[in-house]
Amino acid sequence: MKVLITGGAGFLGQLLADRLLKRGFLINRLGISEPISELILLDLVPANDFRDSRVRVCTGNIADSVSIKQLLSKEVTSIFHLAAIVSGQAEQDFDLGMAINLDASRYLLDSCRTLGHIPKVIFTSSVAVYGGNLPEVVLDSTALNPKSSYGSQKAMAELLLNDYSRKGYVDGRVLRLPTITVRPGKANQAASSFVSGIIREPIKGMQSICPVHTSLRVWVSSPDRAVESFIHGHDLSTSEISDSRTINLPGVSVTVAEMMSALEKVSGSQVVKHISVEPNEMIERIVQSWPGAWDDTRAKNLGFKGDTSFNEIIQNYITANLI
Amino acid sequence: MKVLITGGAGFLGQLLADRLLKRGFLINRLGISEPISELILLDLVPANDFRDSRVRVCTGNIADSVSIKQLLSKEVTSIFHLAAIVSGQAEQDFDLGMAINLDASRYLLDSCRTLGHIPKVIFTSSVAVYGGNLPEVVLDSTALNPKSSYGSQKAMAELLLNDYSRKGYVDGRVLRLPTITVRPGKANQAASSFVSGIIREPIKGMQSICPVHTSLRVWVSSPDRAVESFIHGHDLSTSEISDSRTINLPGVSVTVAEMMSALEKVSGSQVVKHISVEPNEMIERIVQSWPGAWDDTRAKNLGFKGDTSFNEIIQNYITANLI
Numbered sequence: 001m002k003v004l005i006t007g008g009a010g011f012l013g014q015l016l017a018d019r020l021l022k023r024g025f026l027i028n029r030l031g032i033s034e035p036i037s038e039l040i041l042l043d044l045v046p047a048n049d050f051r052d053s054r055v056r057v058c059t060g061n062i063a064d065s066v067s068i069k070q071l072l073s074k075e076v077t078s079i080f081h082l083a084a085i086v087s088g089q090a091e092q093d094f095d096l097g098m099a100i101n102l103d104a105s106r107y108l109l110d111s112c113r114t115l116g117h118i119p120k121v122i123f124t125s126s127v128a129v130y131g132g133n134l135p136e137v138v139l140d141s142t143a144l145n146p147k148s149s150y151g152s153q154k155a156m157a158e159l160l161l162n163d164y165s166r167k168g169y170v171d172g173r174v175l176r177l178p179t180i181t182v183r184p185g186k187a188n189q190a191a192s193s194f195v196s197g198i199i200r201e202p203i204k205g206m207q208s209i210c211p212v213h214t215s216l217r218v219w220v221s222s223p224d225r226a227v228e229s230f231i232h233g234h235d236l237s238t239s240e241i242s243d244s245r246t247i248n249l250p251g252v253s254v255t256v257a258e259m260m261s262a263l264e265k266v267s268g269s270q271v272v273k274h275i276s277v278e279p280n281e282m283i284e285r286i287v288q289s290w291p292g293a294w295d296d297t298r299a300k301n302l303g304f305k306g307d308t309s310f311n312e313i314i315q316n317y318i319t320a321n322l323i
Numbered sequence: 324m325k326v327l328i329t330g331g332a333g334f335l336g337q338l339l340a341d342r343l344l345k346r347g348f349l350i351n352r353l354g355i356s357e358p359i360s361e362l363i364l365l366d367l368v369p370a371n372d373f374r375d376s377r378v379r380v381c382t383g384n385i386a387d388s389v390s391i392k393q394l395l396s397k398e399v400t401s402i403f404h405l406a407a408i409v410s411g412q413a414e415q416d417f418d419l420g421m422a423i424n425l426d427a428s429r430y431l432l433d434s435c436r437t438l439g440h441i442p443k444v445i446f447t448s449s450v451a452v453y454g455g456n457l458p459e460v461v462l463d464s465t466a467l468n469p470k471s472s473y474g475s476q477k478a479m480a481e482l483l484l485n486d487y488s489r490k491g492y493v494d495g496r497v498l499r500l501p502t503i504t505v506r507p508g509k510a511n512q513a514a515s516s517f518v519s520g521i522i523r524e525p526i527k528g529m530q531s532i533c534p535v536h537t538s539l540r541v542w543v544s545s546p547d548r549a550v551e552s553f554i555h556g557h558d559l560s561t562s563e564i565s566d567s568r569t570i571n572l573p574g575v576s577v578t579v580a581e582m583m584s585a586l587e588k589v590s591g592s593q594v595v596k597h598i599s600v601e602p603n604e605m606i607e608r609i610v611q612s613w614p615g616a617w618d619d620t621r622a623k624n625l626g627f628k629g630d631t632s633f634n635e636i637i638q639n640y641i642t643a644n645l646i
Binding site for chain 1: 417455456458463464465466467468469470472475478479482483485486489490566567
């Protein structure tokens, strides 16, 4: 089988590519383990090719429907659609967010529909689809009420994935992600970028600004667990998810103050002194509209696994990135 | 002020036009009563002009963005966006449903955004945005899980209206309607068309097929109450609805068997004999995914009014249409 990852040069795209290459197979729609013959990594910038002959690096814009059509064929039976404009940027540039988060997702689904081969499409959504007056723990039955353009666009794309799946055009799976932490590298334009930044930068001995009050509760997942969930979500049989294609993935509920305590415990009190709390109204407004926890019973019943604690998340990040 | 009604030749569009012409004013964004100087009725076919000099009848397709731009101006400060492809047709013709129910709504909102005058936009949505495993009475906090393309498209357009309003591009109000009964005239391609048909045709002495089991519970409203709600929803001040632009309108919860009993009570046992129950799988699958009741407390607190009983709905229909 050929596998496409959109956003293939991104952090999660690259991590997923690494895991898929090491694993070498996916479960196809017949429930049979099938070797990955080609892994197409599409992004605006060239992805790492892992020096692996199965990897095909493609540069292009997923909003360009012609490029998408050229990349797809009936042999591409698994698509991980990770490409997105992140929350802060989608709030600043409304049209760009609509073009990538909604329109490009639709082009991709329509191209699959035209081919008619019903590929598995794994779409990553987010805590940002929720908002407004939320219960302490969000349930699968809780209404979406997004308070950002990013969240609105993700919620619309979720509806598309579900309807295209119901109509039999694709075999979609929508995985709603907690905020991913700790992301290595640099800060990005996600409103939640600080959720990684207040851990990553202090460990490096660098200053980090926390733009929200420390009482804010966030729902987080490590990158490793998220990528394992992408693969697990792909491999599930259609019958297991046909009543709803949307799954709220496991996470850890933690306040920003608790994140700082965990960092202090793991890395010492000097490290935490690099964080300065300077609330930023726009970021706070967006991030505090997201749930601090959701019920992940359905995900766990379906075999998805979460992190055990935030301490473990920090410890694993340090082990993977510094040693 | 100039007022635009899309779907202006449709049954609800014409009823709304009639009420607006008789009333003569709407409450503008400043909270001030303002006379209607022009009422633009846009539809694929020419609307009735009511022999009223304020009416401007326009034929055109709302999916044609050029036509929409030509119709709109900064003087059009109130838009009732009723045009839609109904549920049965949107299920049969996926692309047409997407083009009208989603894309045309977006063109309309984008045209308003370009003009920059923040008109009031009243958008009609539907019970069809709900679906799946629903509680007996749906709450405002209940998740949408549409089981039809029509419901998915309406849900996406709701998200657009909310986000465009949050961004300050329009002043939107999403009114979720119960199934409207009794519609005069002929059957249409809505999956719920029978909810009018099983009353309207028997009263005329004509045969009518009920395509669902009579135990099915439906959430209904008379056309008059719906149109009053459009005007009331328009006139509400922005501050009253700014936390959520989406309002579940009042209705009456009734089973199909109860509808038939009510018809028998009002029109006699001979009339009811014109109904034959012949379940149709596609129609039943769509209609039974809709809620049989929702909590309309918020709507009533905001001053929306519902019908008092299904008997009253039938009686009013007979009074208005036969006498």
